[in-house]
Amino acid sequence: MKIAILTLNGYENYGNRLQNYALERILSQFGEVVTLFQHRGNYAINQKNFLSLYNQFSYKSKAELLDTIKKEIVIKDGADAKITRFLNFKVFSEKHLNEVYYLINEDMVLENIYSDFDYFVVGSDQVWNPVWQKGNYNCLLPFDTKAKKISISASFGVDNLGDKKDWYKQYLSLFDYITVREYKGIEILAGLGIESELCLDPTLLLPTEHWKSKLLDVVEDKKYIILYFLGGVQADSLVELISQINKNNEYKIINFNDIKDSVYYSMDPFQFISYINSAELILTDSFHGLVFANIFNTPYIIFERSSSLPNMNSRIETMDILFNVGTRKYENIKHDIEQVFNADFNNFNVNIEPIRLNSYQKIKLMLGEK
Numbered sequence: 001m002k003i004a005i006l007t008l009n010g011y012e013n014y015g016n017r018l019q020n021y022a023l024e025r026i027l028s029q030f031g032e033v034v035t036l037f038q039h040r041g042n043y044a045i046n047q048k049n050f051l052s053l054y055n056q057f058s059y060k061s062k063a064e065l066l067d068t069i070k071k072e073i074v075i076k077d078g079a080d081a082k083i084t085r086f087l088n089f090k091v092f093s094e095k096h097l098n099e100v101y102y103l104i105n106e107d108m109v110l111e112n113i114y115s116d117f118d119y120f121v122v123g124s125d126q127v128w129n130p131v132w133q134k135g136n137y138n139c140l141l142p143f144d145t146k147a148k149k150i151s152i153s154a155s156f157g158v159d160n161l162g163d164k165k166d167w168y169k170q171y172l173s174l175f176d177y178i179t180v181r182e183y184k185g186i187e188i189l190a191g192l193g194i195e196s197e198l199c200l201d202p203t204l205l206l207p208t209e210h211w212k213s214k215l216l217d218v219v220e221d222k223k224y225i226i227l228y229f230l231g232g233v234q235a236d237s238l239v240e241l242i243s244q245i246n247k248n249n250e251y252k253i254i255n256f257n258d259i260k261d262s263v264y265y266s267m268d269p270f271q272f273i274s275y276i277n278s279a280e281l282i283l284t285d286s287f288h289g290l291v292f293a294n295i296f297n298t299p300y301i302i303f304e305r306s307s308s309l310p311n312m313n314s315r316i317e318t319m320d321i322l323f324n325v326g327t328r329k330y331e332n333i334k335h336d337i338e339q340v341f342n343a344d345f346n347n348f349n350v351n352i353e354p355i356r357l358n359s360y361q362k363i364k365l366m367l368g369e370k
Contacts, residue, residue, distance in 0.1 A: 001031035001118040001367070004147075006139050008125045008132075009037050011050070011089035014256075015203075015288030017269045019124045021096050022202035023152060025210070026360075027121065030367045034100045036110065038138060048072050050086045062087055081262035088268040110138050114145040119367065121150055124181060124202050126157035128172075130164045140171035149174060150366045153181040153199045153359075156188055159314065165192060177366040179359075183321065184314035198318070200359040203291050204352065211295055214270050218278040224252040226275060226282040228289045231305035237330065238283065238303070244337050251280060281341060287315045290325065294352075299343040302329045322355060323348040 005023060008016050020035055027033045053069050060068065062084075069083050093099055102110050120141050126132065127139040141149045161168055169192040172178065179199035180186055189196045225246065227238075242253065256264050256272065267275070276282055277296040282289055285305040293300035302316060302325065320326040324347040333339055 002116065003027050003031050003033045003119045003121055003367075004113070004117040005033065005035045005121050005123070006141070007035065007123060007127055008136060008139075011086050011093065014269050014272045015286065015291075016125055017089060017092060017097075018273070018288060018292075019153075019202045021269070022206045023121070023124060024097055026202055026205055026363065027367075030364075030369065031118070034098050036113070036138075037099045037101050038110065050083065051090075054087070054090055078259035078262070078265075081259045081265045084262060084266035088266055092268040092270070109143055114143055114147070117145075117147050119148045119150060120145065121152055122154055123151050123179075124153035124155065126155045127151075128154055128168070128185075129157035130161055130168075131158070133164070140168070141175070142171050148176045148366075150177040150179075151175060152179055152363060152366070153201050154178070154185065155181045155315070156185050157314075159184060159188075161188060168192060169194070179362055179366070182314040182318040184317070197362055198359075199362055200356060201287075201291060203288060204295070205356055205359055207356075208295050208352075211273060211292075212277075214273070215277055216271055216274040218274050220252060220278075222252050223250065223280045224254050224275075224278075226279045226284075227253065227255040227257075228282060228284040228286050229257055229303070229305075230286050237334075241283070241301070241330070241334065245281070245340050254279075290316070290319065294323065294325070294345065294348045297343075297345040297349070299341050300328055301333055301340065304330070323351060 005020070005027070007020055007023070010016060024033050024035060050069060050073075053072055054065065057065055057068050065087060066080065066083050070079050075082060102113060122128075122139050122141060127136060129136075133140075139154075172189065172192065172194055175194075178189065178194065178196040180189070180196050181199065181201050183198060186196050186198060225242070245251075246253070254264055254275065255261060256267070256275070259265050264275075273292050273296075276289070276292045276298055279298050282293050282298055282300045283303065284290060284293070284300060285303045290300060290302060292298075316325065316329075326332065328343060
């Protein structure tokens with residue numbers, strides 16, 4: 001069978017690339033799989049952006065590409081870091097994903113692909129987040145096709161759809177099968193009169209042994225703690241915690257989203273998970289930071305996200321129900337510093353396999369397998 005994945009497109013977010021990689025690996029067991037990368041906005045052709053310039057000058061070396069992009073695009077801060085990160089993510093995607101590029105027309109609907117596939121699979125990531133929906137309209141599969149329409153671990157990333165309920169109901173009611181990543185998603189869909197089931201994020205569906213086979217060597221001069229924050233965080237709380245747990249300057253502090261440190265900021269996704277695996281501790285507000293900390297049994301602390309980005313409450317609530325991760329929230333651990341490095345992963349390690357098998361069974365049924 002031929003399967004097309006529609007997900008969020010881009011070359012800058014670790015979680016996005018890793019879930020896309022994982023979903024392709026999972027679905028490749030059932031047939032030929034491609035990820036549809038849509039040209040629009042920042043990725044439109046014939047515009048001066050990273051992707052179009054890369055496509056024009058991909059024959060050049062990485063250093064030459066970096067210089068070419070810097071000459072063509074005015075970047076206010078961290079030009080080298082931003083471009084290098086893009087290049088490393090693009091090379092990773094070319095090596096590990098099967099991306100196919102499609103143009104979208106003025107109505108933002110994919111062109112001429114309705115009869116090319118047996119299944120259109122939407123997921124994972126926040127593909128149905130109403131804040132971003134204009135740019136991800138195709139993730140609602142708003143077209144007629146003989147192919148089956150399904151979702152795997154799709155996420156809304158919000159607690160409600162506001163005034164867009166009818167719009168979502170119009171398209172999602174036409175799906176043949178829907179699974180979502182959070183219990184909140186099941187609740188939202190039930191409010192629209194649409195049935196759905198829970199399915200683990202693809203990064204949790206792949207066996208730990210698979211991720212371990214992708215780990216790279218990590219060479220650092222001392223033990224380290226990772227900071228990985230996608231949104232804002234209360235700086236005073238973070239500084240105070242770090243000073244408490246690193247009062248003897250025993251640990252190196254590595255900030256993966258600090259554009260001032262281009263070495264770490266520009267690492268590719270497999271380098272990123274390799275660092276999580278070898279870290280003494282990860283402080284994060286990222287769902288996938290939390291996921292890989294559990295996969296590799298690396299102690300972690302979860303912070304509330306304080307920014308305009310969607311919060312991760314529903315994701316944490318689901319992970320807490322499944323694996324009891326709530327004990328690792330900052331507010332629950334800040335008064336017990338002795339427990340910072342003593343994370344108990346027994347709940348995760350015992351429960352992940354039966355939950356994983358349950359999710360796999362749902363995917364098999366969606367794809368017509370028994």
